[in-house]
Amino acid sequence: MTSIEAQGDKHRAERQAEAHGDQHDDGHDHGSVRSYLTGFVLSVILTAIPFAIVMAGGFESRFLTAAVVVGMAIVQILVHMVYFLHMNTRSDEGWTMMALIFTVVILVIVLSGSLWVMYNMNTNMMPQMNHEALGLGS
Amino acid sequence: MSTVTQAAPGDFWEVEPHHHHEGASTSIGFWIYLMSDCLMFAVLFAVFGVLGGSYAAGPGPKDLFDLELVALNTAFLLLSSITYGFAMLAMVKENTRGTLMWLGITLVFGLLFLAVEIYEFNHLIHLGAGPQRSAFLSAFFALVGTHGLHVAFGCLWLVTLMIQIRQRGLIPANRRRLACLSMFWHFLDVIWIGVFTFVYLLGMI
Numbered sequence: 569m570t571s572i573e574a575q576g577d578k579h580r581a582e583r584q585a586e587a588h589g590d591q592h593d594d595g596h597d598h599g600s601v602r603s604y605l606t607g608f609v610l611s612v613i614l615t616a617i618p619f620a621i622v623m624a625g626g627f628e629s630r631f632l633t634a635a636v637v638v639g640m641a642i643v644q645i646l647v648h649m650v651y652f653l654h655m656n657t658r659s660d661e662g663w664t665m666m667a668l669i670f671t672v673v674i675l676v677i678v679l680s681g682s683l684w685v686m687y688n689m690n691t692n693m694m695p696q697m698n699h700e701a702l703g704l705g706s
Numbered sequence: 707m708s709t710v711t712q713a714a715p716g717d718f719w720e721v722e723p724h725h726h727h728e729g730a731s732t733s734i735g736f737w738i739y740l741m742s743d744c745l746m747f748a749v750l751f752a753v754f755g756v757l758g759g760s761y762a763a764g765p766g767p768k769d770l771f772d773l774e775l776v777a778l779n780t781a782f783l784l785l786s787s788i789t790y791g792f793a794m795l796a797m798v799k800e801n802t803r804g805t806l807m808w809l810g811i812t813l814v815f816g817l818l819f820l821a822v823e824i825y826e827f828n829h830l831i832h833l834g835a836g837p838q839r840s841a842f843l844s845a846f847f848a849l850v851g852t853h854g855l856h857v858a859f860g861c862l863w864l865v866t867l868m869i870q871i872r873q874r875g876l877i878p879a880n881r882r883r884l885a886c887l888s889m890f891w892h893f894l895d896v897i898w899i900g901v902f903t904f905v906y907l908l909g910m911i
Contacts, residue, residue, distance in 0.1 A: 598798045604791040611784055615902075619777050622907045633911050641903035645896055652787055652892040660734040667734075671741040675748040682752035 599654055607651025614644040729882045736886045740893050743856075747897050750852055751904060754845040758909070762840035767909030770835055772826075776906045779822045780898065783857075786815035787895045794888050802876055805884075809868050812891070816861045823854045846905065853901055856894050863887055 618637040626633035649655045649668075657665045789812045796804030827847070830836065837847035867887060871880050 598794055599791065601792070601795060604788055604795070607791075608784070608788045611787075615777075615780055615784065615899075618903065618907055619773065619780075622910050623773055626911050630911050634908055637903055637907045637911070641899050644899050648787075648892060648896045648899070652791060652895070653889060660737075663734055664737045667738055667741050671744050674745055678745070678748045679752050679755065683755050686756040 599651070603651050607647055610647045610651070611644055614640045614647065729878070732882055733885060733889075736889060740889060743893070744897075747849075747852070747900070750845075750849040751900060754849050754905060757841040757845040758905075760841035762842075764840040764843070765833070765835050766842070767906070770830060770833070771906055771910060773906065773910060775822060775826060776902055779819055780902050782815045782819040782822070783895050783898050786812045786819070787892055789815065790888055790891050794884065797876055797881060797884055800876060802871065805876065806868060806871060809864060809871075813861060813864050813868070816857055816864065820854060820857055820861065823850070823857075827851070827854075849905065850901060853894065853897055856890075856897075860887070860891055860894060863890070 618640045621627070621633060621636060627636075655665065655668065659665075789808050793805050793808035793812060796808055827850075830843075835843055837844045864887065867880065867883055870883070874880060
């Protein structure tokens with residue numbers, strides 16, 4: 569057997585292995601009782617703490633309370649993604665992860681952009697701005 | 707030289723079209739749908755973020771929201787998420803009865819969630835804090851209402867699937883549908899985390 573033939577055989581074997589993998593392992597992880605319970609317990613903790621903090625009146629600094637509550641929410645979203653939605657970089661050859669990253673980027677732009685622009689609109693167009701005195705329209 | 711011609715075309719390029727089993731692209735397609743749904747919610751969250759402080763001299767979050775009710779609703783949704791997970795595990799084990807039982811429990815929690823939310827909305831409208839009262843309340847009803855509508859359609863889908871499974875069993879098509887609804891259901895729980903955090907908890911601080 570020449571080296572080229574050997575290489576051809578090797579390629580064929582690789583492709584067969586790939587095709588085999590395609591059919592039987594779709595990269596979807598259905599999880600286990602253990603992973604679902606882990607996710608559930610973590611979620612309960614991450615829900616109970618912010619509710620308890622806010623119901624008890626929160627910390628002295630409102631900013632600190634808000635930061636803790638939002639922080640817990642972000643962690644809980646990650647917990648849900650991993651333990652309930654079984655996100656990983658393998659399923660569908662990584663395309664689900666790519667779609668998620670793309671969505672998060674758009675989401676951040678939409679949220680931060682809207683809040684930033686509208687905040688500035690509000691501060692720069694305060695009601696006390698007297699249009700008549702400035703001679704701007706009625 | 708002769709060795710090159712001996713190699714079959716299949717060694718270097720695919721002579722047959724790449725075959726995927728039926729429904730192989732369903733999960734990625736459904737995921738893309740969920741991501742677009744997520745962007746729709748992002749816009750509603752952005753609207754709420756912008757208008758959430760515009761009370762028009764009307765009632766604010768502290769006058770209206772009852773955190774205990776929200777905590778109850780959060781518990782219902784979280785419990786429904788894990789019972790759906792157990793339904794999926796039963797499905798993997800080919801346990802039709804177990805799957806149907808866990809789906810039934812999930813449906814009960816979903817309906818309880820909807821009942822509490824409808825009660826809350828009804829209560830607010832009764833207080834004169836309906837969606838037309840202020841920009842804050844319009845944004846609130848749009849965001850929370852859209853989520854509630856998603857849960858309602860999820861429940862409808864759940865009932866449909868339970869009937870399908872009862873009639874045809876856990877055939878591959880039904881397993882695929884269950885996997886899609888699983889993503890949808892857990893996704894709604896993720897959105898609810900955003901709702902209770904940004905709408906209810908931050909509003910009550």
